[in-house]
Amino acid sequence: MTGTKIDEAAVLETLRQIIDPEIGVNIVDLGLIYGVSIADGMVRVKMTLTTPGCPMHDSISGGVKNTLLELEGVTEAEVEIVFEPPWHLSLMSEQARIALRVGNF
Amino acid sequence: MAVFLPISARVEALKRNALKRNASGNASTLQPFNVSTASIALPLSFIVAGLFALFAGAIWLVAQPQILTAYHYNASAVAAMHLFALGWLGSVVIGAMYQLVPVALETKLFSEQLAKIQFAFHVVGFVGMVLAFRVWNMKFVGAFGTVFTIGVALFIYNVARTLVRIPKWNVIAAAVASALAWISLVVAAGLLIVSAKTGHANFMFRFNPIGAMHAHAHLGALGFFIMLIVGVSYKLIPMFTLSEIQNHHRALASVILLNAGLAGSFISILLQLALKPLFALIIVAALAIYGWEMMAILRARKRRALDWGVRYFLTAISLLAPLSILALVLSWPKLPLNPFTGQLENVYGFVAFVGVISFAVIGMLYKIIPFLVWFGTYSKHIGRAQVPALAEMVSEKWQRLGYWIFLAALAVTIFGILFSNALVARIGSAFFAASLATLALNVGKILSHCFQPKLAPLAAPKKL
Numbered sequence: 140m141t142g143t144k145i146d147e148a149a150v151l152e153t154l155r156q157i158i159d160p161e162i163g164v165n166i167v168d169l170g171l172i173y174g175v176s177i178a179d180g181m182v183r184v185k186m187t188l189t190t191p192g193c194p195m196h197d198s199i200s201g202g203v204k205n206t207l208l209e210l211e212g213v214t215e216a217e218v219e220i221v222f223e224p225p226w227h228l229s230l231m232s233e234q235a236r237i238a239l240r241v242g243n244f
Numbered sequence: 245m246a247v248f249l250p251i252s253a254r255v256e257a258l259k260r261n262a263l264k265r266n267a268s269g270n271a272s273t274l275q276p277f278n279v280s281t282a283s284i285a286l287p288l289s290f291i292v293a294g295l296f297a298l299f300a301g302a303i304w305l306v307a308q309p310q311i312l313t314a315y316h317y318n319a320s321a322v323a324a325m326h327l328f329a330l331g332w333l334g335s336v337v338i339g340a341m342y343q344l345v346p347v348a349l350e351t352k353l354f355s356e357q358l359a360k361i362q363f364a365f366h367v368v369g370f371v372g373m374v375l376a377f378r379v380w381n382m383k384f385v386g387a388f389g390t391v392f393t394i395g396v397a398l399f400i401y402n403v404a405r406t407l408v409r410i411p412k413w414n415v416i417a418a419a420v421a422s423a424l425a426w427i428s429l430v431v432a433a434g435l436l437i438v439s440a441k442t443g444h445a446n447f448m449f450r451f452n453p454i455g456a457m458h459a460h461a462h463l464g465a466l467g468f469f470i471m472l473i474v475g476v477s478y479k480l481i482p483m484f485t486l487s488e489i490q491n492h493h494r495a496l497a498s499v500i501l502l503n504a505g506l507a508g509s510f511i512s513i514l515l516q517l518a519l520k521p522l523f524a525l526i527i528v529a530a531l532a533i534y535g536w537e538m539m540a541i542l543r544a545r546k547r548r549a550l551d552w553g554v555r556y557f558l559t560a561i562s563l564l565a566p567l568s569i570l571a572l573v574l575s576w577p578k579l580p581l582n583p584f585t586g587q588l589e590n591v592y593g594f595v596a597f598v599g600v601i602s603f604a605v606i607g608m609l610y611k612i613i614p615f616l617v618w619f620g621t622y623s624k625h626i627g628r629a630q631v632p633a634l635a636e637m638v639s640e641k642w643q644r645l646g647y648w649i650f651l652a653a654l655a656v657t658i659f660g661i662l663f664s665n666a667l668v669a670r671i672g673s674a675f676f677a678a679s680l681a682t683l684a685l686n687v688g689k690i691l692s693h694c695f696q697p698k699l700a701p702l703a704a705p706k707k708l
Contacts, residue, residue, distance in 0.1 A: 156702050157626060160618055161484075162547075163633040190483050194347045194615065195623075202626025209627070209702075228486060228546045239486075239547055 145212045147175045150182055153210050157202050160195065164238055166203070170230025173221065180214030182207050187226045196220065284620040286359055290339020291613065293367055295687065297331025298602075302677040309669035312594065312661045315586045317454060323377035325461070328597055330370040330392065333469060336605055338366065338399055340612055341420075341472070345406055348416050348479040354405035358398050365395030382441040389435055396431050400424050415495045419475020422503050426467025429510070433460040452516055459514040461593070466527065467506050469601045473561065474498060474534050476608075481538065484554050484611065485545035494537045501530035524575035528568040535564065551635065552643035556607025559651070563599045570595070583664070590661045598676070599654050606650075606683060613690050614638055621697050630700040637690050646682030649675055 154172060155165045166172060166186070174185040184203055188196060200218045207216035228236075304324055305311060311324045346353050353359065369392025376384035403424055410417055437456050440448030448456065478495050482488045489495050508523030538561065550558070570592050579585055614634040622631035657672025659665070 156630070158631075158633055160622070160631070160634045161615075163635055189486070192347045192350045192479065192483075194343075194619070198619065198623035198626050201623070202628075205627030206702075207627075239549075 145177050145180075145182065145210065147177070149210065150175050150177070150184070150207065153206050154184070154203060157199065157206060159189070159199070162189065162239065164231075164235045166199065168232040168235035170228075170232070170235070171226060180212055181217070182210075182213050182215070183217045183219065185219045185221060187221055187224075189226050191222045191225075283356065284616040286356060286363070287339040287343040287612070288616055289363055290335045290342070290366070291609065291616075293363075294332050294335030294339065295684075297327055297335060297370070299677075299680060299684065301327045301332060302673065302680050305673035306670055306677055309660065309666045309673055312590060312657065312669045312673070313587075313664045313666045315583070316590055316593065317457070319378060319380040323374050325593070325597075326370065326377055327374045328602070329461075329464060331374065333597070333601055333605060334370065335366065336609065337469060337472060338362070340605075340608065341399075341403060343612065343616065344476055344480075345403060345420060348476060349407070349410045349414075349420070351406060351409045351411075354402050354409070358402045362395040362398040362402070365391055365398065369393070369395055382438055386435070386438045386442055389438055393431050393435060396427060400428055415489075415492065415499055416475050416479050418496065419471055419478070419499045422499065423468050423471040423475070426463055426471060426506060430460060430464040430468060433463070451514055455514050455516045458589075459510050462513055463506065463510050465593075465596050465601065466502070466509075470531075470564075471499075471502060471506075473601065473604050474502065474531075477538065477557070477561070480608070480611070481554070481557070482541055482545075484547075485542065485550065486547040487541045487545035489537070490540035490544055491537060494533055494540075498530050498534040498537060501526055501533065505530055518577045520575040520577060521572065524571050528572060531564050531568055535561070551610075552638075552640060552647060553607045553610030556610065556643075556647060556650075557604050558607075559647070560600050560603035560607060563595060563603070567592070567595050567600060587662050587664055591658055594657065594661055595654070598657075603650060606646075609683075610638060610643065610686070613687060617690050617693050621693050622699075625697075625699055628702070630702055632693070632698050637693055638686050639689055642682040642686050642689075646679045646686075649679035649682065653679055 151167050151172065155167045157166045158164065159166055159169055159171070162169060169189070171188065172184060172186045176183040176185075184207065186200075186203065188199065193199075200220055203218045204216045207213050207218075231239075301324060304327070308320060311321050314321065316322070316325070342353055342356075342359050345351075369388050369390075372388030373385055373392060376382075376388055403420065407417055407421055407424075433456070436445050436448055437453075437460060439445035440453075478489055505523050505526035505528075508519065509527060511517070512520045512523055538558075542558075570588065573579070574585070574588060574592055611634075614637045618631075618634055618637065625631050653672050653675030655672075656675055657669055660667070660669030660672050
């Protein structure tokens, strides 16, 4: 126990440092993070990738774990990659849509 | 006890929909993710070998443009053709397949070790074949062709065993399996043609040698390279443009028709049957359906801006339209056999191998090489340092320049071939070499990341 309080906002802010290298937008604004659960120093992230065959699978999940462990107060981190529900562009933030010039959907 | 914190209501809504679909039995169940990317050294070795063959071939065309302006049944033309088809396209496509097939089909490559062994057979085989063709020594062509064939057999076995592992077959798997079947026939036909020229396989003498050569080359171009371009693009173009296949039946129809047309074309070209236009028409119909589906995928895309790699690829496949018209003309049985129609055949081969296949492959290389280098150099640094995006690893300026020079090269060279003008063909080939120089500069820029990674420190994590 570190006594440091971790919240979802801090976790998401940290994860914004991870950029999807093909798309060039961070994984949070891209809408890849489906959920965060926090218990004491343990952080669990449930996330997806833009496509089930994404070759960046291990790199991104490993990167998320590394980033979480850098966060003060985090003693353990777990990343679960799911493909249900499948990622959709409606999950992107407004900034990401503008950056990618994403059309209507 | 852990508390699950929902990120957004939209995720929840999607989840609810998914649960409903699960309850009604319509949803695909979650598959365990089991993708493995082959080590980058393996595909990169094939790709680098292919690029050397491409640059050597381009210089050769500048030095000897008569390869293009004379009828193609001569030692230099056959040697150059094998340098392009086996050395450049074969190497790059096989290397890319070892990386892409597991990605596109969400599985693991059966054996990386076999692929490494194939690399040795492949390089020795194609280099020896090109040199032997150049001096027209058919015994050596046969010997090196056998070496090459052993490599191809290892490739077929490896990819076939990989296909066996995939949980659910789709149009991409069907196209890859078809390409494997056709390449085995292409290689067998090639060996038989050489055997006949060395006094063996005498039954081959019942076939017209030009017909046999055309059937062999045509099947290689369409059965292996175009089939793979069609199949793999059904995965890659939606992935790169944030879209999806719009009609799976239409996509599958394109592959089935292409197979039907190829089988008929191979036989009718080999036996010089009057049915050639019918099978050419079936292939054209397959490619038209493919184009229709690609247009639908692009119209549905959410990423409006297309990067240069995708533009190269899409321009290349749009050249299938004029190529198809030329194919229908050349398949006509009453076409007079004169020097001009001979040059039309050269134009057909040039547009197919350079305009369509090479241009498409260069476009895909602009996606594959940055990924491989990024994966090898930066993937371990994610979450520890800021790493460049793939788009930052290439020079867009060089890509744009190379694109336009390539199109100019195509136009000028086609003019030179059509009118058997070696000077014009040489100028066109020089443009082609200039376009490839921009590719070489970009590949150098991408590979420089292996030796000088561009890492920056992450912003300090927020303290709470």
